[in-house]
Amino acid sequence: MDYWQMTAPCGLDCFNCLLYSAQSNEQLRKVIADKMQIPLEDAVCNGCRAQGGQIAAVKMTQPCKVYQCISQKGISFCCDCSDFPCDHLHPYVDLAAQRPHNIKVYNLCLIKKMGLQRWAEEKAKSGREKYFHGKLQL
DSSP states (O other): OOTTTTBOTTSOBGGGOHHHHGGGOHHHHHHHHHHHTOOGGGSOOOOTTTTTTOOGGGTOSSOOHHHHHHHHHTOSSGGGSTTOSOGGGOOOGGGTTTOOGGGHHHHHHHHHHHOHHHHHHHTHHHHHHHHHHOOOOO
């Protein structure tokens, strides 16, 4: 798998996303379309980079700010930028349940520390599972 292509510039792991998995799973695509109340053809994603920063399933009409920024700066990931982390990565609570944006900065720090390949193979899936299903450790 091309982890560079399937990891969004903001650090989201597209290869672990249900919208990406729906490419090869028609039943999953139908469930997503029904749950999100979107057309069946929009209930799939090929990854942020492949779609120019626009994801139809979340009704984006223009590329996201992060994608625009890294494209203008000619870098691969936000963590490659001298301004990292910046307000483009700020999490927004109103959409936290629908979009995994709070995990972005964590992923980018790990990509920078571990390298993309090692992060994708060793940490991306467990990090996502812990983020969505884990319990706060005090």
